[in-house]
Amino acid sequence: MSEPILKVDxxxxxFPVKRSMRQVLNGERTEVKAVDGISFEVQKGxxxxxxxxxxxxKTTTGKLIMKLLDSTDGKIYMxxxxxxxxxxxxxxxxxxxxQMIFQDPYASMNPRFKIMDVLMEPLVIHKVGETREEQETxxxxxLEEVKLTPPEEFLSRHPHxxxxxxxxxxxxxxxxxxxPSIIVADEPVSMIDLSTRAxxxxxxxxxxxxxGLTYIYITHDLxxxxxxxxxxxxxxxxxIVEMGNAGEVIDNTLHPYSKALIEAVCEPxxxxxxxxxxxxxxxxxxxxxxxxxxxxxxxxxxxxxxxxWEQPEPxxxxxxxxxxxxxxxxxxxxxxxxxxxxxxxxx
Amino acid sequence: xxxxxxxxxxxxHYFTQKGVVKAVDRLSFHLKKGxxxxxxxxxxxxKTTMATALLxxxxxxxxxxxxxxxxxxxxxxxxSESEIRRRVRWxxxxxxxxxxxxxxxxxxxxxxxxxxxLQQHRQMDKAETAERMRKYLxxxxxxxxxxxxxxxxxxxxxxxRVVIATGLFLEPKVxxxxxPTTALDVVVQAEIINLLKSLKEExGLSFIFITHDLxxxxxxxxxxxxxxxxxxxxxxTNEQIYGPQGSAHPYTQRLLGATPRLHEEVKxxxxxxxxxxxxxxxxxxxxxxxxxxxxxxxCPHDDVWVREVxxxxxxxxxxx
Numbered sequence: 001m002s003e004p005i006l007k008v009d010x011x012x013x014x015f016p017v018k019r020s021m022r023q024v025l026n027g028e029r030t031e032v033k034a035v036d037g038i039s040f041e042v043q044k045g046x047x048x049x050x051x052x053x054x055x056x057x058k059t060t061t062g063k064l065i066m067k068l069l070d071s072t073d074g075k076i077y078m079x080x081x082x083x084x085x086x087x088x089x090x091x092x093x094x095x096x097x098x099q100m101i102f103q104d105p106y107a108s109m110n111p112r113f114k115i116m117d118v119l120m121e122p123l124v125i126h127k128v129g130e131t132r133e134e135q136e137t138x139x140x141x142x143l144e145e146v147k148l149t150p151p152e153e154f155l156s157r158h159p160h161x162x163x164x165x166x167x168x169x170x171x172x173x174x175x176x177x178x179x180p181s182i183i184v185a186d187e188p189v190s191m192i193d194l195s196t197r198a199x200x201x202x203x204x205x206x207x208x209x210x211x212g213l214t215y216i217y218i219t220h221d222l223x224x225x226x227x228x229x230x231x232x233x234x235x236x237x238x239x240i241v242e243m244g245n246a247g248e249v250i251d252n253t254l255h256p257y258s259k260a261l262i263e264a265v266c267e268p269x270x271x272x273x274x275x276x277x278x279x280x281x282x283x284x285x286x287x288x289x290x291x292x293x294x295x296x297x298x299x300x301x302x303x304x305x306x307x308x309w310e311q312p313e314p315x316x317x318x319x320x321x322x323x324x325x326x327x328x329x330x331x332x333x334x335x336x337x338x339x340x341x342x343x344x345x346x347x
Numbered sequence: 348x349x350x351x352x353x354x355x356x357x358x359x360h361y362f363t364q365k366g367v368v369k370a371v372d373r374l375s376f377h378l379k380k381g382x383x384x385x386x387x388x389x390x391x392x393x394k395t396t397m398a399t400a401l402l403x404x405x406x407x408x409x410x411x412x413x414x415x416x417x418x419x420x421x422x423x424x425x426x427s428e429s430e431i432r433r434r435v436r437w438x439x440x441x442x443x444x445x446x447x448x449x450x451x452x453x454x455x456x457x458x459x460x461x462x463x464x465l466q467q468h469r470q471m472d473k474a475e476t477a478e479r480m481r482k483y484l485x486x487x488x489x490x491x492x493x494x495x496x497x498x499x500x501x502x503x504x505x506x507x508r509v510v511i512a513t514g515l516f517l518e519p520k521v522x523x524x525x526x527p528t529t530a531l532d533v534v535v536q537a538e539i540i541n542l543l544k545s546l547k548e549e550x551g552l553s554f555i556f557i558t559h560d561l562x563x564x565x566x567x568x569x570x571x572x573x574x575x576x577x578x579x580x581x582x583x584t585n586e587q588i589y590g591p592q593g594s595a596h597p598y599t600q601r602l603l604g605a606t607p608r609l610h611e612e613v614k615x616x617x618x619x620x621x622x623x624x625x626x627x628x629x630x631x632x633x634x635x636x637x638x639x640x641x642x643x644x645x646c647p648h649d650d651v652w653v654r655e656v657x658x659x660x661x662x663x664x665x666x667x
Binding site (some may be wrong): 053075099135163165166170193194195196197198199201202220222223224225229247250251260261262263264265266268269270271273274277279281284285 | 494538545563566567569585588609610612618622623
């Protein structure tokens with residue numbers, strides 16, 4: 001395999017928590033371990049998904065890659081170069097290469113700007129482009145790329161004159177202005193109407209193919225992740241528990257947590273009304289300040305045995321075909337799981 | 348009496364400065380005893396507005412301008428506000444609002460907030476109130492020690508359960524749930540759905556379940572009403588909408604086509620070109636015609652309302 005465009009190695013981000021006087025005096029520290037040692041590689045031209053529930057650290061990971069946050073530990077490599085500690089010009093150059101699409105198309109644009117100004121802003125900040133004419137041609141090209149046509153008409157509009165879908169297109173156009181190589185898309189369609197959601201994803205994919213972009217798609221929605229991504233990683237409490245080809249992870253799930261997530265997803269097919277859905281998980285997600293020992297999923301895992309909390313945390317390991325799982329007993333659990341599934345009760 | 352709720356030609360308009368918005372336009376449907384009726388549609392199609400009309404508390408500048416709401420056979424339209432308060436709202440029909448996180452006052456304990464509902468409606472002494480609170484909290488799967496806690500000490504799922512318990516407090520017959528699972532994570536969402544299903548069984552409740560998510564509706568509702576631009580476009584049983592033979596209205600069909608499936612490799616999702624209409628200036632005739640892939644000559648001219656095409660299945664389309 002060629003050099004990955006992005007490589008993340010044991011990346012950590014711990015946020016300090018406000019301490020009481022007694023804790024300060026005793027030298028106690030508490031931290032929210034938002035991202036706690038994750039490693040993955042993304043190839044050029046790939047759509048890589050980060051999925052998980054709220055608070056699992058997926059957005060923090062996105063921000064770390066963007067270098068909007070400084071990591072606590074670990075390394076980030078862009079095209080083979082270490083970008084973990086860069087500052088100044090190198091950081092500006094990095095941000096030109098990595099752009100972001102935000103979740104809320106209503107909040108991520110200055111309402112007083114026209115679309116022209118929205119698109120120009122990155123050029124102004126990064127001092128790209130010789131003349132105004134040149135910049136305007138780029139803006140037109142970007143709008144055509146995201147199918148906001150005719151572009152002249154949209155350039156003079158304000159964000160409030162666009163629908164949610166059109167705004168998200170404009171937001172995509174804005175990320176394209178600096179010809180980035182990676183786009184981090186944080187829940188780009190979760191606030192878009194269902195009927196236009198597929199259209200936006202379709203457009204994003206078309207742009208990606210035409211320009212050879214790499215996407216990091218952050219979402220809580222497994223169904224769109226399956227549709228949109230090539231490979232995905234399931235995160236739980238700041239760690240990746242399972243990673244592999246999207247179809248492979250969803251159809252041949254190995255980790256008990258991903259299994260529970262997938263079981264919980266609703267599907268638009270008939271005949272499920274009179275059934276209570278069995279989701280093989282217990283309790284609620286623990287606070288990220290107090291991460292359980294051993295496998296961090298063990299308090300909620302229905303298959304946990306003492307081995308799970310006594311042994312050190314399981315690392316991700318390859319089960320073949322690049323399908324990685326961080327569970328020591330996944331084989332044994334798979335057998336048990338199949339037996340349990342067949343006895344699922346109806347009422 | 349099979350139908351616990353019957354709505355006939357309900358109309359609710361918002362009288363805004365820019366003009367009249369027909370947010371709910373001649374809507375007719377019924378809710379059977381012990382069933383869940385799902386209401387789906389995109390944002391702005393009038394789902395929540397319809398729900399506020401059922402409780403007779405439209406948000407200003409909205410006003411109910413016509414129609415009948417028969418609750419167990421009695422028309423509640425002519426009742427005065429004080430009668431509605433005393434005899435209908437929360438007593439016979441209650442609502443679980445969207446975004447449970449924001450329904451609870453952050454500065455009061457759960458106990459205080461729950462007691463308020465009871466005090467407004469029932470003369471009960473302290474012991475009875477406590478007993479009732481305990482009973483309903485247990486029913487929704489919470490222990491009663493959360494009574495002393497504040498909303499910020501509870502997780503999203505627990506808050507949603509508290510809100511559901513409060514909705515059930517006065518033993519209503521009909522409960523309207525407006526996007527009760529939208530802000531929740533999938534695992535918690537599945538738990539809440541299971542809870543609603545078991546409450547329906549145990550208490551013999553009838554639910555109106557409002558959501559924009561077709562997938563959730565498939566798992567929750569016995570019958571489904573699809574809304575578009577303030578009107579019903581299709582009403583049918585779960586089987587008729589989601590079953591293998593497929594739904595009848597082009598809008599429902601396209602919306603389902605645009606929903607990604609978890610366990611199917613879908614190469615390309617279909618989508619509906621254009622955007623939902625501006626209700627200040629809705630399209631003439633069938634409101635879906637500008638986006639409809641199978642539009643006919645008469646569609647832009649003739650208004651179309653739901654008609655029965657087979658038993659239980661109502662469709663508003665000139666092609667059906």
